Amino acid sequence: MSLDIASGECVALIGESGSGKTTLLRTINRMVEPDAGVIWFNDRPTAELNPVELRRQMGYVPQDGGLLPHWRVRRNVGLVPWLLGKNGGDLADRALSLVGLEPATFAKRWPSDLSGGQRQRVAIARALAADPKVLLLDEPFGALDAITRAELQDAFRDLRGRLGTTAILVTHDLREAIELADRIAVLHHGHVEQYGTPSALLAHPETEYVTTLFARAHVR
Numbered sequence: 001m002s003l004d005i006a007s008g009e010c011v012a013l014i015g016e017s018g019s020g021k022t023t024l025l026r027t028i029n030r031m032v033e034p035d036a037g038v039i040w041f042n043d044r045p046t047a048e049l050n051p052v053e054l055r056r057q058m059g060y061v062p063q064d065g066g067l068l069p070h071w072r073v074r075r076n077v078g079l080v081p082w083l084l085g086k087n088g089g090d091l092a093d094r095a096l097s098l099v100g101l102e103p104a105t106f107a108k109r110w111p112s113d114l115s116g117g118q119r120q121r122v123a124i125a126r127a128l129a130a131d132p133k134v135l136l137l138d139e140p141f142g143a144l145d146a147i148t149r150a151e152l153q154d155a156f157r158d159l160r161g162r163l164g165t166t167a168i169l170v171t172h173d174l175r176e177a178i179e180l181a182d183r184i185a186v187l188h189h190g191h192v193e194q195y196g197t198p199s200a201l202l203a204h205p206e207t208e209y210v211t212t213l214f215a216r217a218h219v220r
Contacts, residue, residue, distance in 0.1 A: 029058045059128055061135070079126060110198075140156075153179065
C-alpha cells in the first residue's frame with residue numbers, strides 16, 4: 001500500500017477486522033517493523049531513526065487508552081514530557097485543559113476513578129502533552145456508549161481545529177470517518193482499495209468492495 005499524509009491532515013483508516021488498519025498504524029511508530037517498503041517522517045525514513053525517539057515525537061492512543069493504573073492522572077499525562085526532560089506536571093495540566101478536563105478536579109484522580117469517556121480524554125491528553133508532530137489513534141472511541149462517543153468526536157474535531165495536529169485515525173465506523181477525516185483510506189486484505197476525500201469516495205467508489213462497504217453501512 002502507498003499513502004501520503006500532509007501536515008495538519010486527518011486521515012482515517014477504515015475496513016473490516018483483519019484488513020490491516022492497526023498493523024499499518026503501528027508500523028508508523030515502529031511498534032511493528034515492516035517486512036519491506038519505506039515509511040517517511042519529516043523527510044527521513046523511519047528505519048533510520050531511533051524507535052524510542054521516534055515514538056516520543058508521535059502521540060499514540062490505543063483502543064483501551066493504555067493508562068497506567070498505579071499512576072494518577074497528572075503523572076500518566078505528563079509521562080512523555082518527563083521522559084524528554086520537561087516539566088511534566090505543567091504540560092500535563094495544559095493537556096488536560098485542552099481535552100476539557102479541569103486539572104484541579106482530575107489531576108490527582110486514579111484511572112479507576114474515571115468514567116470511560118474521561119479515561120479516553122486522559123489518554124488523548126497524554127498523547128498531546130509533548131506537542132507531537134503526529135497523533136496516532138487506534139479506535140479511540142470504539143468502546144464508548146453512543147452519547148459519550150459523540151461528545152468525544154466533537155471534542156476531537158474542535159481540538160484538531162485549534163491545534164492543527166496531523167492525525168491518523170483507525171475506525172470501523174464509516175460515519176465517524178466521514179465526519180472527522182479529511183481523507184479516508186479503505187483497506188481490504190492488506191491493500192488500499194481507494195484513498196480520497198469523503199465526498200470523492202461517496203460520489204465515485206472505484207471498486208466493488210468500496211461500493212458494497214458504503215452500501216452496507218447505509219452511508220450516502
